[in-house]
Amino acid sequence: MASRTAPSRRPTTRRRGAESRVQEHLSTLLAKVEAKNPGEPEFHQTVREIAESLWPVLVQNPKYIDNKIIERLVEPDRVISFGVNWVDDHGEIHVNRGLRVQMSSSIGPYKGGLRFHPSVNPSLCKFLALEQTLKNSLTTLPMRGAKGGTDFDPKGRSESEIRRFCQSFMTELFPYIGEFTDVPAGDIGVGEREIGYLFGQYKRIAKRFAGAITGKGINWGDSRIRQEATGYGAVYFAREMLATRGNDLVGKTCLVSGSGNVAQYTVEKLLHLGARAVTLSDSDGFVHDPDGIDRDKLEWVKRLKNDRRGRIREYADQFPRATYQAASDRDENPLWKVPADCAFPSATQNEVNAKDAANLVENGVSLVVEGANMPTVPEGVDRFIAAGVLYGPSKAANAGGVAVSGLEMAQDMQLSQWTSEEVDARLQVIMTRIHDTARQTAEDFGHPGNYLVGANIAGFVKVADAMLDESPI
């Protein structure tokens, strides 16, 4: 296995021995993961990316190899699969598959979102649960990784169909979650409406109010700033990165993809900090507004997406200076060719391919911060890092959402609700801490400025040491 973080300087004999042991360990591990999880490309991709980053820490700490920590970490504690049967408005019965992957058993209750999208399968859930494990660790809050969802597609479904589906889904998921065991939240296709139906059914079965889900409505247990947290957090992370180069967001032109929860609040915080977003997208295509998406336009987008469940192409009808381009099968996404200073991919995994990354670099983008989970393919990440672009990897940059979920759990336990200002202040502290930890760790392990290596190592070491403390074998 050729590691992206293997040292280049000439090693001593002892170090050479340690390096070849790491090399052998990681090659065997990756071969095992691929054999044990066939046909799961996203999961293989994330295991490979994490394993390659851990090279320097493994050379220095053979205990992680001796105790097979990575092998234990990438084997889920549990993969729960269940059928979800429901009836549509015409009386037809449908059968979907629900999944919950509970990944690591070291720090606190399991915590991670639920995704409702036709692409949901074991590979996606395992990849997201593993990413979540390191992300949760980076927040320093006591939460371990999980992820779940279903191949049910909410698009085009009526309100009552969504409600019946959520109730059936929760009836099956119920035995596996709880405020001290596993606390799901939203993700793609699961917003406040779906959380409402899921939580309502949870309460109906449990016969008690417990903080077993986060992202709840503000009148029934939500934390203030939870809806905003992932997008706001990503922009706070970007602000910290730019500050390391004596720069800031004022006057910057930014590309944002997606138009859901993360994208909307990324645009909002960019506006607060003096930048302007000029793009938004959905799976049908993207809009480019050269004048920038101001507060009024953003409010219109929120109504379009959250209330009317409309498509982003309508933006160009509403605001004639904007243009709409439909998605195509081309090997590059034209959204990433729009001239800009910064990019915030906030839709889905692998939405920035190697060509897109090259286009961004060529256009002079100096900062890429990932709101979505793993939106850039590994070759694209390499390109950003080689070009000296400030690259904020998702597990660090989008950790604001789960961090405020952790704060919501704390408020649920205390039966209290903190003010927006208080939660936002805590979010900023957490994002600054994650930024500083990732940056410092990268530097300590010989990869200054490489936030991916820093985030992976810092997230890993905390989980690994907890695993060793709780049980070496």
Ligand code: NDP
């Ligand atoms: P939403 O469902 O609110 O929005 C998702 C957006 O991405 C929609 O605009 C959707 O378009 C678009 N999208 C989804 N799949 C594709 C695709 N295959 N190609 C192009 N566009 C697509 O989800 P969120 O905003 O909550 O999540 C976005 C990303 O952020 C995900 O990667 C998620 O895992 C990550 N994330 C979310 C957190 C949160 O707190 N919500 C926390 C941390 C990470 P369409 O309507 O056409 O499907």
